[in-house]
Amino acid sequence: MANSVAVNLGARSYEVRIGAGLLGQIAAQITPLLRRRRVAIVTDDNVAAKHLDTVLAALDQAGIAASALRLPAGESTKAWPEFTRTVEWLLAEKIERRDIVIALGGGVVGDLVGFACAVLRRGVRFVQVPTTLLAQVDSSVGGKTGINSAHGKNLIGAFHQPSLVLADIGVLNTLAQRDLLAGYGEVVKYGLLGDEAFFDYLETHGPALARYDGEVILKAVTRSVEMKAAIVERDETEEGERALLNLGHTFCHALEKATGYSDRLLHGEGVAIGCALAFEVSQRLGLCAQEAPSRVRAHLKAMGMKTDLCDIAGDLPDAEALLALMGQDKKVVDGKLRFILARGIGQAFVAEDVPPDVVVQVLKDAQQR
Numbered sequence: 001m002a003n004s005v006a007v008n009l010g011a012r013s014y015e016v017r018i019g020a021g022l023l024g025q026i027a028a029q030i031t032p033l034l035r036r037r038r039v040a041i042v043t044d045d046n047v048a049a050k051h052l053d054t055v056l057a058a059l060d061q062a063g064i065a066a067s068a069l070r071l072p073a074g075e076s077t078k079a080w081p082e083f084t085r086t087v088e089w090l091l092a093e094k095i096e097r098r099d100i101v102i103a104l105g106g107g108v109v110g111d112l113v114g115f116a117c118a119v120l121r122r123g124v125r126f127v128q129v130p131t132t133l134l135a136q137v138d139s140s141v142g143g144k145t146g147i148n149s150a151h152g153k154n155l156i157g158a159f160h161q162p163s164l165v166l167a168d169i170g171v172l173n174t175l176a177q178r179d180l181l182a183g184y185g186e187v188v189k190y191g192l193l194g195d196e197a198f199f200d201y202l203e204t205h206g207p208a209l210a211r212y213d214g215e216v217i218l219k220a221v222t223r224s225v226e227m228k229a230a231i232v233e234r235d236e237t238e239e240g241e242r243a244l245l246n247l248g249h250t251f252c253h254a255l256e257k258a259t260g261y262s263d264r265l266l267h268g269e270g271v272a273i274g275c276a277l278a279f280e281v282s283q284r285l286g287l288c289a290q291e292a293p294s295r296v297r298a299h300l301k302a303m304g305m306k307t308d309l310c311d312i313a314g315d316l317p318d319a320e321a322l323l324a325l326m327g328q329d330k331k332v333v334d335g336k337l338r339f340i341l342a343r344g345i346g347q348a349f350v351a352e353d354v355p356p357d358v359v360v361q362v363l364k365d366a367q368q369r
Helices: 023-033 045-061 080-092 107-122 133-139 169-174 177-194 196-210 214-234 241-246 249-258 267-284 291-302 319-328 356-368
Strands: 002-007 014-019 038-044 065-071 100-105 125-130 144-149 152-159 164-168 339-342 348-351
Touching: 002 214, 014 169, 014 214, 023 045, 023 100, 023 125, 023 164, 038 045, 038 080, 038 107, 045 065, 045 100, 045 169, 065 080, 080 107, 100 107, 107 125, 107 133, 107 144, 107 152, 125 133, 133 169, 133 177, 133 214, 133 267, 152 249, 164 169, 169 214, 177 196, 177 214, 177 241, 177 267, 177 291, 177 339, 177 348, 196 214, 196 291, 214 241, 241 339, 241 348, 249 267, 249 319, 249 339, 267 291, 267 339, 267 356, 319 356
Parallel strands: 014 164, 038 065, 038 100, 100 125, 125 164
Antiparallel strands: 002 014, 144 152, 339 348
């Protein structure tokens, strides 16, 4: 069974197809997009070991020539050196504007390849083939592409929509439990920001998702993509409502920088902690009931996820230093931090006048729990 979600953006519209077994069907899926029967694939070493042969065999059987570039796995790849390597490789492969580049991997590969395609020949088409839960529900959809800077995460990039997204939920069975749960951090974000009924569903069925239940994963990925697509359609370049998708991310990006973009903290883990902190700030400001942050934290704990700063291995900067790290976030406007806060589960909004002392106190309390 497969689902399809349309992202309606006029001439830049595309489909997100969600189901098991899509990697083996990739030739049939992309053939309508091809102007000539050749593609370039960019992946990473870990994904290549698990899935590249399946993709190459399917393309070869359909008579589609393919070349592949394997990048190192990990967040550190998402920077200038590997970006430059990717662009130069695509040029050496003589990829033209009307060709198709396939981004086969998680969020790092998808973001980097999307940015490479945005600037290559002033815009080359690409297909997102996300292989992690996090990438399937978030980074592969919506056209945000980019790389990290020494100054912070995702500060260099462009909006460049894919021509197609193929989310094969069957490959999620190959993810380690920690990686699956990290992706779940982005799934639960959607319920928290705009759909309390979805959060209710996750409270009941989340444990089954953690056991790799295909039916629950299909529903969770589909609903997440539906929510993101609807927001992107209304605000493609994040002038307003799309900022809601950053619930938890202001905290998350500061924590990722503080931990050196390392395995100490995966992105989805940071999002989950950030969501809990955002609800805590909201409660301290009297915006939501005291039960709301407790409910968020209880669900994350029930899923076996990180919920607080003390769950991150090793030392962290103090609260004031973490607040300073947030100053380079893309959500800074006129020098003021914007936080995504909430009036309750499923009721997120953009707040631009959050008192820094409240944020610092929440961070101090979180470090001591």
